[in-house]
Amino acid sequence: xTVSSTNRLSTVELxxxxxxxxxxTAAATELGTTPSxxxxxxxxxxxxxxxxxxxxxxRAVRLTEEGRTYYTTCRNAIDTIHEVEKTLTRHRGMPRGxxxxxxxxxxxxxxxxxxxPRYVERYLGQIxxxxxxxxxxxxxxxxxxxxxIRLGAVGGSGLVVRKLHDAQTCVVASPAYLxxxxxxxxxxxxxxxxxxxxxxxxxxxxxxxxxxxxxxxIRTVAVQPGMTFDHPLGVLTTALNDAGFARLLDFTVHDDxxxxxxxxxxxxxxxxxxxxxxxxxxxxxxxxxxRTFLDFLVENA
Numbered sequence: 001x002t003v004s005s006t007n008r009l010s011t012v013e014l015x016x017x018x019x020x021x022x023x024x025t026a027a028a029t030e031l032g033t034t035p036s037x038x039x040x041x042x043x044x045x046x047x048x049x050x051x052x053x054x055x056x057x058x059r060a061v062r063l064t065e066e067g068r069t070y071y072t073t074c075r076n077a078i079d080t081i082h083e084v085e086k087t088l089t090r091h092r093g094m095p096r097g098x099x100x101x102x103x104x105x106x107x108x109x110x111x112x113x114x115x116x117p118r119y120v121e122r123y124l125g126q127i128x129x130x131x132x133x134x135x136x137x138x139x140x141x142x143x144x145x146x147x148x149i150r151l152g153a154v155g156g157s158g159l160v161v162r163k164l165h166d167a168q169t170c171v172v173a174s175p176a177y178l179x180x181x182x183x184x185x186x187x188x189x190x191x192x193x194x195x196x197x198x199x200x201x202x203x204x205x206x207x208x209x210x211x212x213x214x215x216x217x218i219r220t221v222a223v224q225p226g227m228t229f230d231h232p233l234g235v236l237t238t239a240l241n242d243a244g245f246a247r248l249l250d251f252t253v254h255d256d257x258x259x260x261x262x263x264x265x266x267x268x269x270x271x272x273x274x275x276x277x278x279x280x281x282x283x284x285x286x287x288x289x290x291r292t293f294l295d296f297l298v299e300n301a
Contacts, residue, residue, distance in 0.1 A: 012074050014041035015053065019063055019071040095127040095289035102148035105133045106232045107276070110251050112149065112297075119296050127289055135201045140281050146290050147280045151249075160282045162294060165301040166273035168250040169210075172262040176242045184245075187211040187221045187269050194244030196235045197225030204230075209247055211269040218271055249274065 014037065017027035024038040031038075046053050053067035063071060103112050108131060116129050132138075138145050140159075154161045171190075184190055190209065198207040206228065213219045227243065229235050232252050239246035240261055246253075256262040278297055280290050 011041045011044055013078060014038050015045055016071060016074050016078060018042060018054070018061065019067065020075075022060055022062065024061060095123050095287075095292045097289060098128045098130055099289045099293055100144060100146045101129065101131045101293075102138045102143070102145045103131055103133055104135050104149060104151060106249075106252050107149055107151065108133045109233075110254070115296070115300055119293060122296070123292070127292075146287070147278055147293060150277050150279050152274050154277055154279055156279075158282050159279050162278045162298075164276045164278055164297055167276050168273050169247060169271055170250050170253055170257075170264045171209075171245055171247050171266045172239060172253050172257065172264050173245045174240060174242045174261065175263055177239075177244060178263060178265075180242075183265055187219075187266055190221050190223050190245060195223040195225050196238055196244050196246045197223075197228035198232060198235050198247070199228060199230045201230070207247070210271045211266065212271050214269075 014027070014031065014033075017031055018024050018038050021027040021030060024035040024042075027038050028035045042053060049070070051066045051070075052064050053070060054061040055064055101108075101112070113131065116131070120127060120129060132145075137150075138148055140146075140148075149164075151167065177194075181193060184193060187209070195209070199205065200207050206225070208220045209223050210218050210220045227238060229238070232248055235246045235248060236252055236256070238244075240256065245265070250257075253262055253264075257264060278294055280286070280294070
């Protein structure tokens with residue numbers, strides 16, 4: 001709204017108050033201003049329109065016929081504006097527009113994507129979601145992303161990090177593999193079993209098989225994978241087909257552990273958990289779409 005239109009609306013409101021009260025003094029009291037301000041506002045309107053809006057006497061003011069017509073139109077317009085303002089204020093906390101997410105591929109597929117329909121439905125379709133599945137660290141500004149999910153330690157200035165939960169590392173195998181080859185009792189037993197390797201996306205090296213040593217430390221077991229993959233879902237699929245042991249994060253294997261398609265072993269030797277965090281830009285006013293989705297993730301963590 002321009003400065004001139006703001007002044008015009010203020011002048012119209014002063015005129016409507018005077019017309020409603022039939023008194024410049026009463027209108028001034030109602031609006032917390034002076035009778036002179038009301039009188040000058042009415043005069044500005046009359047000069048601009050080239051008509052008389054009020055008949056003035058020493059005791060009161062009364063609308064002219066043109067003034068009554070103008071007042072009816074202005075009153076309806078102001079009522080409409082007030083209703084729109086109330087509606088906007090009432091829905092100020094409602095998320096709207098497009099929520100752009102960057103999600104680690106496996107975590108997105110296993111944990112976040114199944115929740116998205118409920119989030120969109122909760123807010124009556126006023127929010128749309130665009131999700132990018134990638135393990136790459138993103139630039140929020142350059143890539144126009146509202147929120148990302150990250151695993152492990154998170155750095156970066158100007159970012160807000162909200163921990164959602166911890167992810168545990170599990171060693172799993174299919175029941176058929178365990179029946180045929182037996183169950184390891186300690187991590188070193190894995191050297192005598194088929195193990196499935198996972199390459200780290202940032203280095204291309206084999207993900208180490210790390211375990212708690214029971215004394216607060218970490219030790220690794222040098223396994224020799226017969227098969228190696230560059231994606232957790234490749235490891236998962238092969239483990240489900242009786243190929244050997246897989247070392248994966250719990251959200252990757254949760255459904256298969258619950259169904260019995262996989263069995264966890266060496267649970268007493270799990271290494272420390274990995275934090276899973278929601279990350280977004282630090283601003284004075286968090287957009288409703290970010291705030292509500294963050295609350296939704298915490299609720300479903």
